[in-house]
Amino acid sequence: MPLLDLLPAERVHVGVSAGDKQHLIHRLAGMLAVDDGERPAILDSLLARERLGGTGLGRGVAIPHGRTPQIDTARAAFVRLAEPIDFGAGDGRPVDLVAALAVPAHFTDGHLQLLAELAQIFSDERLTDGLRAAPDAATMRAKLAEWARAARQSG
Numbered sequence: 001m002p003l004l005d006l007l008p009a010e011r012v013h014v015g016v017s018a019g020d021k022q023h024l025i026h027r028l029a030g031m032l033a034v035d036d037g038e039r040p041a042i043l044d045s046l047l048a049r050e051r052l053g054g055t056g057l058g059r060g061v062a063i064p065h066g067r068t069p070q071i072d073t074a075r076a077a078f079v080r081l082a083e084p085i086d087f088g089a090g091d092g093r094p095v096d097l098v099a100a101l102a103v104p105a106h107f108t109d110g111h112l113q114l115l116a117e118l119a120q121i122f123s124d125e126r127l128t129d130g131l132r133a134a135p136d137a138a139t140m141r142a143k144l145a146e147w148a149r150a151a152r153q154s155g
Contacts (some may be wrong), residue, residue, distance in 0.1 A: 001113075003114060003121070004070055004144060004148050005061060006074050007077070007078060008075075010140055011080045013031075014080045014134065014136055016029070017079050018081055021085060021087050022090070024064075025043070025082070026076055027135055028064060029043035031077040031100070032101075032102040033102075038070055041069075042071065043069060045066025045102065047066075047068040056087030058090050058093060059089075059122070059128065060095055060096045060128070061097045062087045063099050063115065065101035067103050067104065067105045067107065072104055073102075073104065074104065074111070075101070075102050076098075076114070077100045078098070078099050079100075080134070081095070081098065087150060099121075101115070111119075124147065131143055131144075
């Protein structure tokens with residue numbers, strides 16, 4: 001399932017204030033949860049994954065993600081932070097673009113495909129520059145959709 005199918009407009013935000021990595025992960029868990037009952041399981045899965053190794057990719061981007069049996073469908077959220085934060089990326093650069101994933105525990109192959117798609121998105125410097133320059137969340141989502149269309153046509 002392509003990323004955009006999991007990323008409704010209400011889960012794309014610009015100018016998010018987080019303060020630090022922990023606070024951001026708590027906010028992302030809230031964005032990914034359909035209801036308050038899911039939030040603790042999603043939060044636990046994101047935090048557990050971070051304990052295994054940071055999800056900061058470098059170049060100012062991060063992909064916090066987790067799997068949990070408490071949800072039935074995969075979800076994504078995408079934020080651009082108001083102020084970059086330390087995410088423990090290998091290059092030491094603080095993060096300002098964050099794509100978060102919460103997927104069902106059984107969604108192993110799909111999870112890996114989504115991570116691969118996100119790695120491609122974040123490796124496209126022109127796209128990440130465009131995401132950073134986008135004036136609002138709608139424009140940011142439109143840029144992701146444009147990239148996805150071009151990737152389908154070329155691949």
